[in-house]
Amino acid sequence: MLKDPYQVLGVSKTATQDEIKNAYRNLAKKHHPDLNPGNKTAEAKFKDLSLAYERVGTAEERSKFDRGETDEQQQQRAQQAHTRYHETQQDGGRYSYSYGGDENADLFENLFRSSGRGPFGRAGDRPGEDHLYQMSVDFKDAVLGAEREITLPSGKRLQVKIPPGVETGSKLRFKSQGGPATGKGAPGDAYVEITVRTHDQFKRVGKDIESEVPVSFIEALLGGEIPVQTIDGSVMLKVPPGVNSGSKLRVKGKGVAGGESRGDQIVNLKVMMPKKGDPSLPGLEEAAREWGKKYSYNPREAP
Amino acid sequence: MKKAKPCSIKEAAQQCGIAPELILRFISFEWISPADAVSQDLDEEDLARARLISELQHEFGVNDESVSIILNLLDQLHRTRLQLKMTQSRP
Numbered sequence: 001m002l003k004d005p006y007q008v009l010g011v012s013k014t015a016t017q018d019e020i021k022n023a024y025r026n027l028a029k030k031h032h033p034d035l036n037p038g039n040k041t042a043e044a045k046f047k048d049l050s051l052a053y054e055r056v057g058t059a060e061e062r063s064k065f066d067r068g069e070t071d072e073q074q075q076q077r078a079q080q081a082h083t084r085y086h087e088t089q090q091d092g093g094r095y096s097y098s099y100g101g102d103e104n105a106d107l108f109e110n111l112f113r114s115s116g117r118g119p120f121g122r123a124g125d126r127p128g129e130d131h132l133y134q135m136s137v138d139f140k141d142a143v144l145g146a147e148r149e150i151t152l153p154s155g156k157r158l159q160v161k162i163p164p165g166v167e168t169g170s171k172l173r174f175k176s177q178g179g180p181a182t183g184k185g186a187p188g189d190a191y192v193e194i195t196v197r198t199h200d201q202f203k204r205v206g207k208d209i210e211s212e213v214p215v216s217f218i219e220a221l222l223g224g225e226i227p228v229q230t231i232d233g234s235v236m237l238k239v240p241p242g243v244n245s246g247s248k249l250r251v252k253g254k255g256v257a258g259g260e261s262r263g264d265q266i267v268n269l270k271v272m273m274p275k276k277g278d279p280s281l282p283g284l285e286e287a288a289r290e291w292g293k294k295y296s297y298n299p300r301e302a303p
Numbered sequence: 304m305k306k307a308k309p310c311s312i313k314e315a316a317q318q319c320g321i322a323p324e325l326i327l328r329f330i331s332f333e334w335i336s337p338a339d340a341v342s343q344d345l346d347e348e349d350l351a352r353a354r355l356i357s358e359l360q361h362e363f364g365v366n367d368e369s370v371s372i373i374l375n376l377l378d379q380l381h382r383t384r385l386q387l388k389m390t391q392s393r394p
Contacts, residue, residue, distance in 0.1 A: 029363050034355050035373075037380065085351040089381040093348045094338070096381035133340040150340040153333045192340065 005052035005065065013066075017059055024053040037086035094134065128188035129179035132171075135160065135192050139199035142166050143209065143231050143256050150192065152177070160192055165207070165258025168196045201229060207263030208255045212270055215239060220271045230254040230265050237267060245271045309344035312337075319350060321357050329356055332367070334374055 006013050009023045027049050029035070036042035056062040089096050135150060145164030151157055158174060171191045178188025196204075203210045213228055223241035227234050230251060237249060247269045255263025274280050312330075316323040329335045330343070334356055338346035345353070352374075359365040359373065 025363060032358075032363075034377070037377075038384065082354055083347060083351050085348075085355040085377075086381070088348040088351045090384075093381065094336075095348065095352065095378050096385055131336070133336060134338050135340045148341060151343070152340070153330045153336050155331070 003048055003052070005055045008048050008052035009056070017057075017062075020053075020056055020062075024049060024057065028053075034085045037090070094132070126182045127185040128181040130188040130191060131178040132191045132193060134195065136195040136197055137162055137166070138197055139202060139204075140231055142194070142196040143204070145257060152190070158190065158192075162194070163258060165256045166194050166196070167204075168194060170194045202231065204256060205266070206256075207259070208266050209263065210266045210268060212268045213237075214270045214272045215243070217271050217273060220244065220269070228265075228267055239269070243269050243271075245269065309338050309342075309346045310350075311342075311344060315345040315350055315353065319354050319357065321353070325357065326353055329353055332371070334370060 006015070009020060009027065011019055011023045015023070028046065031042045031046040031049060033039075033043045033046050054061065055065045131152075133150065133152070135148070137146070137148070140146075141148070141162055143164065145166075146162045148160050148162060149157055150160055156177070158177060160172060163172075171193050174190040174192070176187045177190035181187045201211055209231060211229065213226065215226060218224075219226060219239055220243050221241065223239050223243075225236045225238055228237040228251065232254060235251060235254070237251060239249065243249075249267045249269065251265040251267060253262045254265035274284065310318070312323050312326050316326050319326070326335070326345070330337065335345070335349050335352055337343045338349055356370055356374070359370060365373065
């Protein structure tokens with residue numbers, strides 16, 4: 001049973017639309033879930049308020065309600081709210097983390113330090129806030145290093161040198177590029193936190209890059225040279241005879257750059273049979289049958 | 304919580320039901336700093352924050368200066384809650 005909207009809003013049934021609107025605004029401000037994060041009572045109350053306001057907030061809806069018509073969808077609509085801001089922060093969001101306050105500084109000190117736009121911006125000489133920005137970089141750029149330009153919210157452009165070998169979570173510091181200071185304080189620093197995008201072919205393991213390369217069973221049996229993609233382009237790789245799925249080959253110096261020396265690329269081989277319907281299959285099967293009459297080997301036997 | 308893929312300012316504006324210019328304004332005031340600093344793509348967190356700001360301004364009549372103060376206090380509140388949670392979970 002839905003609650004009586006007039007009761008929820010605390011107005012009489014004869015209240016004017018303006019009175020209803022004001023009552024809603026006043027109560028909504030008080031119980032807004034983002035202004036009461038984690039407070040379940042406020043959240044429930046706000047839901048009731050939204051629903052009540054939806055039913056009597058406009059003259060049209062109100063007359064429907066007063067006539068006793070009910071709109072089943074109204075309640076559903078009120079429930080289907082978007083993600084609330086506080087929900088994005090409860091397990092630590094970017095904004096809670098990047099908040100530039102000193103851990104031990106008290107609340108008002110931080111408030112005074114706010115970017116100078118507020119009315120308290122003039123409180124003496126204070127250093128500017130540190131700002132944290134996010135940046136995602138391509139796998140290749142992270143492995144080899146690169147230079148990219150980002151535009152800060154202030155419109156200022158920042159040349160970012162991505163050091164070779166950078167990993168997700170690394171923060172690059174830009175001295176004095178953060179929030180402005182007040183008075184004679186030093187400006188804050190800007191930090192750019194890197195997220196490395198994944199690559200569909202390559203995976204980073206420490207200083208090495210792993211990739212999977214299919215080989216035919218003939219190449220696996222007899223060995224040969226096969227082209228292999230590396231982060232620097234294609235190279236020819238010598239496959240020794242007698243390899244298996246899971247055999248690893250090392251391509252020297254094609255791994256992650258940075259530091260004293262470059263890592264390697266580790267190629268995981270995967271032996272592939274011809275596809276179904278391949279014209280080579282019937283002859284191959286025939287040959288295998290003949291071979292099987294004379295020889296056998298059991299890979300499940302202990303070596 | 305499921306994480307939606309970051310989207311462009313235009314898509315974000317559509318999802319929040321507000322004008323793209325308004326989102327650009329929020330960014331220029333540093334109320335929102337896009338998840339991706341290069342492409343200016345916004346993530347779920349940015350979207351929710353934009354929605355909150357728009358609600359504060361248009362439903363509650365909060366002015367620009369007050370938005371800065373509210374966001375600042377909210378950021379501190381969330382950070383403090385987080386610190387409290389971490390302190391409590393420590394053995």
